[in-house]
Amino acid sequence: MGRREFFVKVGFLCFFLFNLFSFAYCSVIYNITASRPLSSEQTLNSPRQIFELGFFTPNNNSHNQYVGIWFKEVSPQTVIWVVNRENPVTNSSASLTIGSDGNLRLLDGQQNSIWSTNISGQSNGSIALLSDDGKLVLNSIAGENLWDSSQHPTDSLLPGTWLAYNNTTGERLTVTSWKSDKDPSVGDFTAGVPPQTPPQAFVWKGSKPHWRSGPWDKTKFIGIPEMDADYQSGLTLIEGLQPGSAYLTVSVLRNCSYSMFVISPTGVLRFLCWVEVRGWYARWEAPVTPCEVYGACGPFGVCQRYEPNLTCRCLKGFVPKSDEEWSKGNWTGGCVRRNELSCGGNASSINTQGGKPDGFLKIGGLKLPDLSEFLKVFDEIECHQRCLNKCSCSGYAYVNGIGCLIWTGSLLDMHELPFGGQDLNLRLAHTELGETPVDTSRENSQPIMWGSTSEDKDSIELPLFDFHSIIVATNNFDIVNKLGQGGYGPVYKGTLQDGNDVAIKRLSSSSGQGMTEFKNEMMLISKLQHRNLVRLLGCCIEREEKMLIYEYLPNKSLDTYLFDPARKAELDWSRRFNIIIGVARGLLYLHRDSCLRVIHRDLKVSNILLDEKMNPKISDFGLARIFEGTQDLGSTHRVVGTIGYMAPEYLLGGIFSEKSDVFGFGVLILEIVSGRKVNSFQYDKQHMSLLAYDNAADRPTMSAIVSMLSGEKSTLPEPKQPTFTFQNISSNNHFQSQSNSTWHGNHGVKAGYKHDRRSTGRVIFLIRSD
Structure with missing residues (x-):
């Protein structure tokens, strides 16, 4: 290569690199003004480069372009908000700019407005910014907030405080799923908190409920069992800041670089955590099992198990509305009363009951049914009486943090929770109660209850995990997850569906320890709470398996x-x-x-x-x-x-x-x-x-x-x-004789004693193993 040719090529390379760097520099902007729109080749970045806004194509085979916000450093791209989800642009000449009226507008290649912030009144000199908490904000030249994207979420909620509802203004917070993972247009599922007392969260499919959280008790949604087990759900509902309004506070999860709530195209509400080595994973999600789908077992039907297969039963005193449908596995028709109530019933029903009044059967561990009426009463006794006096009342519950809930008509959307849950007092005809009302309606009840070995009257409640969830948590007891091996059996690390790590002790069939030790450990640890005692989270007793689930301690044993x-x-x-x-x-x-x-x-x-x-x-x-x-x-x-x-x-x-x-x-x-x-x-x-x-x-x-x-x-x-010393027999050659010795057999260990001729009165115990 000649000298001239060399300098020409070097000069061309420098020119290319200079233009490349200039393009890269110009492709990132930090605000949008009337004179500086955002083109399809540019991105708007937040100050600390956490979020990015720009044009994206969710399906690489599509010509449709959308404007959205995503995490800048997360791969694959995770979009949290979309401007034009119903109106994609199809050419590269589109832009996001400030209009003459101060509104932020998305324009297509022909300068037609595809989308606008629609602020009323003139506002010259507006400026659009992207904040480090993921909000697109429109400010006046004086810094006044005119509009921000958090008031108009799409399918996601980021950490921060969000309006749940405001009855005065009629504002409602809802998030709506994408049509599919590759199509950000409005999907079938919507999540929100409707204005009711007490409030509860819903996922709707169209206009019909798909999932329900249960009411808020000032600390948690009582139908979400994970919030009842010392669990950081990351979600708090705040009422009363303004009359008739409520706010949702989404927290940042510990050990997560980023976290957010999102409603998926299939109607699953997820609280996601992102860590660099693992990517996105769900710390909590619902509905996951068929039991959690709204009304799966119909009126007066209860989903029995918190597992992949749907199994329904009728409440005590009720029978399937259609035996034929139930035999086919179609439970949506629910159940009907076997015997009419005396209150509000006809003369024959009163005669059938012998003139005796209705009573209540307490059913524990439930996700309470929907469509409750809230009553301000003094205590549970008054709650009971108010329901008893109202013939249309089919049941009541008195919940700490809420108060008195009563139900009229059908009871819908109930299932047994794996742990926690509430007591439902079900109204039944006297003949259904018997002489001593006992809750016998829960087959294979959860949580499991056993009597104490010292006091039968003293029982315990312990969360019961199903075997399938343990299989998933341990990746089918993968050897990689094995923490150790003891006389009891192996111990595995597991990760539950909510993302929490646990230690799972699996009783070996060849272990010398059996059901007695298993029950003993469960009953003792469940009653004992101290910072220097390991915490027992639950157990699994299924098939031939007996397992204990503990908190996971990362540094293992001493x-x-x-x-x-x-x-x-x-x-x-x-x-x-x-x-x-x-x-x-x-x-x-x-x-x-x-x-x-x-x-x-x-x-x-x-x-x-x-x-x-x-x-x-x-x-x-x-x-x-x-x-x-x-x-x-x-x-x-x-x-x-x-x-x-x-x-x-x-x-x-x-x-x-x-x-x-x-x-x-x-x-x-x-x-x-x-x-x-x-x-x-x-x-x-x-x-x-x-x-x-x-x-x-x-x-x-x-x-x-x-x-x-x-x-x-x-x-x-x-x-x-010392009173005695311990030595190996093999080393005691200086003992010349043995007298007055006795031996006691205990698991292959034998013991005896000898007089030590070297010291008066000293008795030396000898220990040996056979």
Whole structure:
């Protein structure tokens, strides 16, 4: 290449790059004015480059162009608002500009107005901007807000406060789905909050309800069970800021770069979260199952299961309106009363009831029916009486945060919730109630209820997860999701439909632990609430499966740090002390401060879980026992636990008490402080094991231990000589004879004692495994 040719080519390249950069620079603008319209080659950006507005083609095979707003850094493109969803432009000469009347206008290639903000009155010098919260705003030259896109949403709601309704002005907030994923024109589904008391959210298909949230109780929509389980729904309804108005507040979800509500083309309302490594995923969505579709089981019909297959039943006292239709799986016709009510009935119905009045049957755990009437009454007793006195009243409910709800006529859109739910008091003829009204209408009831092992009268409620949801959450128990393996069985990480992570303990069929331990753990943890105890979220009992669902703790168990040479450095002394005192407080709660007195019996490092801040939580209550009243000691013929952590009196005699846990806690402290496993405390023949320094009578209580650790006790007791030592038989060659020995068999462990000829009065216990 000659020198001249080289410079010509370099010059051409520089000219090309200069024009390319100039084009790129000019393609992004930050405001629209009458003299600076937005062309189809340009985009309007928000100040921090979060959102972008411009022309887009949702279907690459289409010539139709729309103007919309999308997240600038999100791929694939996610459009949150569309200007001209019903009027696409078909040429490249279209523009978005400010008209002579100050309105923002979309013009086609022939300068015809396709869309306008339609502000009344003249406003010279308007300017259009895109804000960092995703709003297209039209301001006057003086900065007055004339119009913004948040007042006219399409299918999405971003974080912020949105008008739900205003009865004075007649304004309503609704979002309407796209026709399809590739067609932003108005679809079949609309979501909103109609003005009613109490308010509730709806999704409509055309003019017919498709899904319903249940009424707002000042903190949550009671028909959405996820909002009833310490769940960040991201949605709050605010009433009373102005008379006859309500506002929706959409929150930013934790750990999400972006979040938004959107109504899909198929009518599913979703709260979406976007994270860079995962993309968009639904933290919550509805309707998902057929049970959630409005009126799926017809009048007086209840959807039985919160699962993919629709199964309906009639309320107690009702029968299918058409047996033929129900046998075909068509439940929309619902149910009718089997016996007429005496109130408002004819003479024959009154005679049938023997002149006795109607009564009420309480049905729990329901999504309450639609079309309720709200009454301002003093209490639930008055609510009951008002319904009883009104012959057309078919049922009532008294809901905390709302008050008295009564229903007249048919009860529609009910289903059993997987957890939470409300009590419906159903009006029935006296003959349907029997002598002692009992709610027998819920087959395979959710949540599950069991009696306590100590008090049958004391029952618990625990959310019941279906097996299908567990399969989905764990990706069919994928080995990648396996967190660990214990004697009970494997533990898996799972991600629920709402995006929350959980730990799922699956009882192995070969496990020595069975239904007794399973029920024991469920009943205990469901009754115990403390920051240093792991939280049980629910269970799954289906087919041959028995599973417990816990909160997920990302740092797993203490032993994964303590005994790992590569990770133990992360446990500095401050963290180790925090773990020690946290476990101590958890045990103190179990022993003295909870509603039950509980002995854990299996305290060890692998049963101490760590949350994201390395705070400890005691887990695994399968072997725990409850003490009643003034009881201090318990005994058992079945000694179970982990060698090294079991107190001598328990290992040898089956006697357990609070001091049994204190022994385990002492071993735990030794391991935390030394970073060594209990079974590694081996010494030469001249030294005894550290575990020897432990006599039940000398052990302090957990309250004393907490006082010591917190510095409340300045004077600590002097340590005493050990009562027994523990040594391996193989190392005791210096013992020449054995006398007065006894052996007790417990799971392959044998124990005995010998007189130590080297020290007067010392009894040495020998432990060996067969």
